[in-house]
Structures are given as structure tokens and as C-alpha cells.
Amino acid sequence: MRGRVLPGLLLLPACAVTLVAFLLPMGWLARLSLGRTSGGVLLDVATPDNYVRFFTDSFYLGVLWRSVWVASSVAVLAVLAAYPIALFLFRSRSRWRGLLAVLTIAPLLVSSVVRTFGWMIILGDQGWINGALRLAGLVTAPVHLMNNVTGVLIGLTEIMMPTTTLALLAGFSRLDLTQEEAARTLGASPWRCFCRITLPLTAPGIAVAGLVTFVLSISSFITPSLLGGGRVPMLASTIYEEALETLDWPLAAAISLILIALFGAALLGYERLARRWA
């Protein structure tokens, strides 16, 4: 394609959408994070107040700390849960392999609101687990599995599993089944073979999958809100509440920028890892 006019015209609509829906909002977000409201009116000032408030208020520091450790725990749990599935799908020669691969990815096509709703039915005080425990006579009062961190960890781990599995599989390229066979033939026990051959060869996949899961978990909103029942405030749900309930937009903007900074740090780490193992 030659000339300058035609490419320009072709790019124009996409540029317009990106400008109105992305660049303008993100710029305004950054500007507003330095602003202040007084009686519902935005004042035209530039102060670091919102950031100072976030990093000095124990509530917001608690939110930050909780988000980091919940996301780290979910990353570890999801990798632990997805690793055997990924290994199975990678190795299997069974005729069920195709079906199982579809079943692994299928949850991605289902809205996470629906999947979280499923967990609410399972984990609630009147839910399936508590109902079964009560029927079995094991408990008299319900075990609280929801509206607390436990519920968020269980639900978020399951929500992340398909993505984690895909990330693991993408990193398994260096795993060579013949090397495992060689180790076994030479007399290594299955456990020794796993520790000395399989685990080191899949380490890049584990690192990348853990990082991806962490990044997605720390910014997740739907599952922590529904399964936390408002009692497990994390960064995303705090942004939502400051924006739509407290109506403190400058503070919501500042928390958003802090989350973006966390994101940037994680992405830099990802790039480092990718380059190291490339």
C-alpha cells in the first residue's frame, strides 16, 4: 500500500476509539490521582495527598498487604493444582486427551460470575459442603467457607486454573519425554526422575505461570468481591468502592496508579524471565 493518505484514513477510527476510551481516561486518571475533592467538587490542585494517605493509613496498607499475599497464595495454589493436569495433557497419548484438553479450557468460555456463583452454592453456610457435613453428623454449626479469605482462595484458585495450565503448557517445550525414559531405564525411582529431570526442565513454565497467575489475581475483582462478601477488601474492590460508593475519585485514581505500578513491576519481571530462558 503506497501513499500516506490511505493508511492514515484506515487508522483513523481505531485511533479515535483508543484516544477517547483509553488515552484520555488514563491521562485523566493520572491527573486526578493528584487532585482533591471538597464537598463533591474537584479542586484544581496538584498534591501527593492521596498517595500519602494510602501509604500511611493502616486500612489501605492492609488492603495492599492482603492483595499481595492472597495473589501470591493463589499463584502457588493454582500452579500446584494445574501442574499435574498440564503434565498429564503433555504426556498423555490416550484417546481422551482431546476431550480433557477441551474440558481444561472450557471454563474460560464461561463467565467468571457464573463460575463464582457455582462456588457460592458449594461453599455457603447452607451450601453443599456444609450440608454434606451436617448430614454426616460431623458438624452442628456451619463451617464458614465463604465471606472470608478461605472462600476467596478456593474460588480464585479454581478461576485461575485454566489460564495457569495454558501458561504451564506453553513453558513445557523443553521437556523431553525421552530424557525421562532414559532416567527411568537407568534405574532412577519415579520420584528421583521427577526431581532431577522433570522439575528442572519445567521450571521456566512454572515461573511464567506463577507470575501470570499473580498478576491476574492481584487485579481480580469479581471473585474476591462475591466470595469475600465485602469482608476481604483487596485493591480492585477498594478502587470500586472508593469510586462508586464513597465517591472519592482522586483516591480511587491513586490506588489505580499504585496497582498499575505493581503490574509494571510484575511485567518487567516477566520479561526478564522470558529473556533468560529464551
Next chain:
Amino acid sequence: MSAGFRALVAALFCFLLAPLFVVLLTSFSNDSFLAFPPHAWGLGGYRALWANEAFRNGFGVSVTLACLVTAISLGAGTAAAYAIARSRFPGRDALLALFTAPLLLPGIILGLGLLLVFARLGLLATWPGLAIGHCLVTLPYVVRVVLTALRGIDATLEEAAAVLGATPWRVFRRVTLPLMLPGMTAAAALSFLASFDEVVITLFLVGPRLTTLPIEVWHAIQYRADPQISALSVALIAFTALLVVVVERSLGVLRAVGR
């Protein structure tokens, strides 16, 4: 693979699919509240769903919005992908990175940014506001998928057509467009589904006057666990699955025709 490992994998699959299984099962419950053990079975959930006006309106809004958004982002995204794939200009890679950047950011931040700007422009709880907000998510998918399709096309085919005297428009119409059509179909399906399922960004943009189906569901499940929601979930899953199968089939047909 040992039996122990197989059992472990089976257990993990059960964990992964548990919520979907539970939703499917409870959609056939006739209880007014989903508790364990279930008491009555039947199609009460589906009947209540059919009669629920809020859900019906939400479904109408969601389908209309998804069609609108798909049309806009397919037009804008395909044009941009074509310009990026077939012409050279400074800052081309940067522009591509910019178009796909929204996918890297969490929805909660994109939603807040849109809220701040749209509140000033008076676009909250309006069709244009919702459409632009959804395009933010669907445009990156379209640009990426169509660009991949364009890069997969053998350039010599276009050159041959041009050498044989076809005008640039004719080359595009008769060679490039048919070859990129499968990519465009996939992009359209992806963008429809992304818009239809969008929750987080939409939460910032809707109002009592204009609400999408996923937002109605979001509000409904905050307060009660009733079989109606399970029935709705199953209906939504069936809708998505149908769309995926239709696209998969038609892509197969398109490929067969292309050959």
C-alpha cells in the same frame, strides 16, 4: 503413568469443573432457595427465568450492544490491522502496541478511567458510552486476530493479481478479503463474546435506565442463591457454546470453500 498420578489428575479435574457441575445440577431444582440437600426437582428455575422481565430486558440490551460493538470494532480494527500489515510508516510498532495495550491493564482501572471521563461528557448509562467502553476491550482482540490472519496471507498472491493488471481495490476485494475472512469471523465471534460477557468495566458505565444482562446477574447473586440464576447460567453457557460451535463450523466451511 501410575494409578496414583491418574487419580490425582482426576481429582483436580473434579475441582476445576465442580462449579459448572453444581450450577448445571441446581438449575433443575424447584426449591426457592438453593440449600443442600435439595428437596424438589423440576423446571421451576427455567420457568421463573422466562417470566423475569429484568433478565429479558438485560438480554435484549446485551445482544444489541454486542452486535453494535462487534460491528464498530470489526470495522475499525480490520482497517487498522490492514494499514499496519500492508504499509510502512514511522511508529507502526508503537501504534500496534498502543492498540493492544488495554488488554494488559485490569478492567477495574479501565472502567474507572471511563467513569471519570464519561461523567464529564455525560455518556454514563447511555448507548454510546457503553459501546465505546466495550470497544476498548474488543478492539485489541480484532486488531490482533485480523493482523495475524493478514500476516499469514502469501504476499505473492496479491502481487500476482496486481501484476496481472488488477486495480488495488480489486486486489483487495478479490484476493485479500476472501483470504482474511476466516480471521475476521473469528475476531467477530471473539468480540461478540467479550462484549456479551463483560462485567467489570460495564459496572462503571451502567445505570438504572440501561443495564446489561451480566450486570443484572451480578446484582441478583449478591443477595440470593436461587435456581433461577443457575438456569440463567446454564442458558448463557449453552448460548456461548452454540456460538463457538457455529463459528467453528462456518470457519471449517470457509476454509473448505477457500480451497
